[in-house]
Amino acid sequence: MNFVRRHLHVVLALYVVFVFVQSLFFKFSDSPETIYIFQTKLDPWAASLGFPGLFAPGGIFSAHVVGSFELLASLLLLGGTFVARLRLLQALGAMLGLGVISGAIFFHLFTPLGVQVVNADGSKDGGELFMLACGVWICSAILIWLRRDLLPGMLPRAQRS
Template sequence: MSWLKKHGHWLLTLYVAFVFIQSLFFKFTGSPETVYIFQVKLDPWAASLGFPGLFAPGGIFSAKVVGSVELIASVLLLAGAAISTQRAVQVLGAALGLGVISGAIFFHLFTPLGVAVVNADGSSDGGELFMLACGVWLSCALLLWLRRALWLGWLARLRGR
């Protein structure tokens, strides 16, 4: 149990970094899956709400922007886990990861994207992307809980205590 308490953050960090980093190829190369998710499913939905181009290439939530945030979160998480004196960096990575993956979960649940993504060819991922996102959300939340003394101290200083 003491090993898990001392090194468990590595398991959480490696899971988040693995999920984020393995998806970068898709987001940065304009793969058909990514184009389908961002440009075929999400951008028309955003346009119907009055926000055309939000998910299109060059949009504020384009695949490359989301991928860049995931890459930054991964680097911060890994650096903070590797250097014990840099736990604050891990907190920032976990917070950034939690934010970006909360957006992903929102879009799976409340847009035409759906929990089980149906691709352009009619195949379904069976909910795999959604389940990975939930695992990342839980891992980031647990990392923030493990490092709560650090960020709660920041909040206390911000409030002038």
């Protein structure tokens, strides 16, 4: 049990970093999957709500912007995981990761993107991206909880009765 307590944060952080980093190739290379998600599904949806270009290249929620935040979260998580005196970075990376992935989950659930994304070959991913996103959300939330003592004033404290 002591081993789990001492190393759980490493496993959680590495999962988040793995998911974020493996997606960077797709986001930064404008792969067909990324174009489908951001330009074919999300941008027309946003345009129908009066926000054209929101997810298009150069938009504030473009694949490159989202990928940049995922890269920053990964770097913070890695720095805070492997350098003990920088544990605050792990907490900040987890908070950034939770924010980014909350947006991803929202767009999977409440837009035409859906839970099953279409791959470049026309097949569906069976919800794999969505499941990975849910795993990142859970791991980030647990990391924030584990590092809550490093975030004074950033998280609400429970009221004592």
